[in-house]
Amino acid sequence: MARRSDHSREEIREMALGAALTILEEEGAKGLSARKVASAIGYTVGTLYLVFKNQQEMVLHLNALTLDDMNEWLESRSAHCSAPRDCLQTLAEAYIDYAMEKGARWNLLFDSVVAEHEVLPEWYQQRLGRLFGRVERMLAPLKSEHEAIEIERAARVLWASVHGICTLKIRHRMDLAGGQSTAQMAQMLIDNFLRGFAESKK
Amino acid sequence: MARRSDHSREEIREMALGAALTILEEEGAKGLSARKVASAIGYTVGTLYLVFKNQQEMVLHLNALTLDDMNEWLESRSAHCSAPRDCLQTLAEAYIDYAMEKGARWNLLFDSVVAEHEVLPEWYQQRLGRLFGRVERMLAPLKSEHEAIEIERAARVLWASVHGICTLKIRHRMDLAGGQSTAQMAQMLIDNFLRGFAESKK
DNA sequence: CACGGTATTGAACGTTGTTCAATATTCCGT
């Protein structure tokens, strides 16, 4: 029996999340189970339920870590850039690369369908917002010509679109894609959207 | 014991798929299990495995039915239209409505991550291709100005983008979207993309 | 040292996908 108070609840949480990430990378989402996580950190299932309400809550925290991780990834890959077009293209490629590189974690972000009228916790929403914020900042140079709210909306539309390309490609739902790579598709999207967006300031 | 040859294998397949669809609508994806499907059609688990290699294969056939169903849905909602912009907007809205209306079926289409180097069967790919074909036909009027391959690529990019908007909204990953509805986001996407696409014929 | 409190356990429950020996039913040749 692990000695009582060997680790605080918070420590156990962190250990569990770390172990879960390792399992996720090595065995994929199907291999992730409560028992495996527990035994990986030297505890048993019961302890896990002392620290997480259920598996879904654990996945939520896992996803928060992934959002943080992705945020750093995007940060380090889009530090210096000038024109909005290039910035966005770089950002999109970084996003795609992350999804390819850490497929299991990335998939887990979007796997669970949130129940009808359930809301994601505030600390989670905030992390999602950070992503859109990045895109908004890159569209900001066009702010003089567009209302701020318009920028905000364009950022979400553009980002969701890049995400769509990414997810369909990774899940092999677009195999007959005329030989385009994901990055090329993102480029086509960004090019045309931006051109149209600039043009729309009648 | 159900009488032998009461139903042909093909009949059992169809019955199973029908029952699965009902369960899917009534209880969602989590409620769908081999035993439930089997008992719903008056057989037992074993019989199901006589007719489907495994659950994944059953879901694949289920998804084929959904793609057919969605194809009809899109057909009946985009029959008559003139300008590409309006056609595409109508199509996007029909797609979004389908996803909202038949959420469980629609989600199942994209749930499973296809294994690394596994390929989807030809009859499945063909059904996916039908979707993109619809978009291509609507972009076709611009064909004189763009190469055919360019149209094909644009269709995929645009469709994947609409899908991205749809999926992020339905899975509640975009709650702070500046109050835009999914349809409005799709409209913004299509408007700007099309404007940029038209402009790109330098 | 003993006791109260609690961290931790692990067996238990109901469920899942999948397999396969056993059984029930039909069909065909005699």
Added chain:
DNA sequence: ACGGAATATTGAACAACGTTCAATACCGTG
């Protein structure tokens, strides 16, 4: 009409899953 071959169907069995909770092992305090 009957017996045996062929096969459709069963359902028990297995390993694994999420989740719960009485029982247990441990620690700090008196």
